[in-house]
Amino acid sequence: MPLLDVQNLTIAYHTRIGPVVAVNNVCFSLEKGRSLGIVGESGCGKTTIGMALLGLLPENGFVQNGRILFENKDLVALPAKALRALRWKKISMIFQAAMNALNPVHRVGDQIAEAIRLHNPEFSAARIRTEVKELLDLVDIPQKRVDDYPHQYSGGMKQRAVIAMALSCKPDLIIADEPTTALDVIVQAQILEKIKAFQRSLNIAAIVISHDIGVVAEVCHDIMVMYKGHMIECGKREEVFESPAHPYTIELLSSHLAIDSVFDFDSDMAENTHSVKRPLMPRACGYAEKCSHADGTCFTDPPVWHHISSTHRALCLKMTHNGQ
């Protein structure tokens, strides 16, 4: 039984123009100790999935269909109180841009301690202090920096402190939303290495969300590619990264290689407001208008899952026809 089994998840937002579907019929599962990368351009629904897993969708967001089975319990149907009990203790999240949300007037160690105290009110102050230091060790922050304020930390250290907070309740599943987006390339590599290391050594399942396929390929066992709310390709890391099948994945990979170290740090935040306004079940492929392989049927007929291997598949009508 997988730790997490997401089945036909469809999530929409109430807006002035009516409900808008942001995540459409997404399915994936995750075993304990494994990692899944969710990749796709801004606005394709990545953060929405993460928030739904945590039961933290914004007020106007709602699960329209599907199930989120965590340890065989459906989180969609779980009462708020039961969900709160799972949050942070079992499933935690490193939020997009979280390192900038560290409170500037509180010491970093105190902020990590607060996260521990909140979920373990029975712990003594001494025990919490010890745990804070152990967490700092885990993310390679020298213990003597425990009483520093956020401004005394570099960007990489702040992000590692945020990771320490997310690990503070020893969750079984951690969701990292754009964990390296605001960092320079070298620090980015260190953070990814750190995530990979604790994920493997603590046997935690991880979902790493990024607009950069290179980032998820660095850390994750499996990769799921999304486009405009739809999952369009999924498979093992090697399959998707080395033998991408869907034209959009190929495009993502070629632009990743082209930009290499030139990251567009803030685009994900900035673009969130004006993307994906799509009806529930598009009858044709959402990528057709940009796809160099598309022909007439791609604009009229629904795309079909093309199975490349038992673990690797892509949602593309052309590919199925051509047997590529």
Ligand SMILES: Nc1ncnc2c1ncn2[C@@H]1O[C@H](COP(=O)(O)OP(=O)(O)O)[C@@H](O)[C@H]1O
């Ligand atoms: N609170 C909200 N109300 C309405 N639409 C939203 C809200 N949050 C996100 N969206 C829309 O849902 C889509 C997916 O957003 P998001 O999950 O943030 O994408 P990503 O994380 O992949 O950039 C986007 O079109 C975005 O504009």
Ligand SMILES: [Mg+2]
């Ligand atoms: Mg996002």
